[in-house]
Amino acid sequence: MTLHRIEIEVDGDVIAAEVEGRLTLGDFLRDRAGRTGVHLGCEHGVCGACTISFNGDAVRSCLMLAVQADGARIGTIQGLAEADGTLHPVQAAMQAEYGLQCGFCTPGVVMTLASVLEAEKTPSEERLRDVLSGHLCRCTGYQGMLRAAKSLAIQAQTAAGDA
Ligand code: FES
Ligand code: FES
Incomplete structure (x- = not known):
């Protein structure tokens, strides 16, 4: 079996490993x-x-x-909050708006919203609703997530207006 040496920055930590060519990134990150x-x-x-x-x-x-x-530089849900435990604004909005139940889908939802907010700075509510359509949730009925998306869009617009 041929192994490949890789070096990936994960949540600010540089991780070097020898991996099989067929190992998925998801399995690498978890295992x-x-x-x-x-x-x-x-x-x-x-x-x-x-x-x-x-x-x-x-x-x-x-x-x-x-x-x-x-x-590559990779960010996961485990590196999103501040070191002192202060939640990222997306995590805080999901918590405040009851955007999760079992939590299985939540890391993916949060990472998508955080990436879009980081890249686009002032995405509209419609834009954030649209990206949520790529996430399946078996528990919540989505309403809490959609309220979080609305809240985040308003926060972003308000912050841009204040700047
Ligand atoms: S586990 Fe990757 S999209 Fe479902
Ligand atoms: S909160 Fe359970 S799958 Fe979304």
């Missing part, structure tokens, strides 16, 4: 990098649970190979 907050549901790119930030873009980690992430 080799200790990021079990990256949830694997369908493992076919459908549910969105495994979404991470890949060089700033929201990406489904079940659809990538770990070797494709060599040299």
Whole structure:
């Protein structure tokens, strides 16, 4: 079996490893990098649970190979809050608006919203609703997530107006 040496920045930690060519990024993050907050549901790119930030873009980690992430900067749900425990605004909005129940889909939802907010700064409520359509949730009925999306869009617009 041929192994490939990779080096990936995960939540600010540089992790070097020797991996099989067929190892998915999702499995690497969970099993080799200790990021079990990256949830694997369908493992076919459908549910969105495994979404991470890949060089700033929201990406489904079940659809990538770990070797494709060599040299990349990856963010997971486990690196999103501040070191003192202060929640990221997306986490805070999801909590405030009851956007989760069992939490299985939640890391992916949060990482998608955080990536879009980071990239676009003032996305509209419609834009955030649209990106949520790529995430399957079996519990919530989505209403809390949609309220969180609305709240985040308003916060972003308000912050831009104040700047
Ligand atoms: S586990 Fe990756 S999209 Fe479902
Ligand atoms: S909160 Fe349970 S799957 Fe979404």
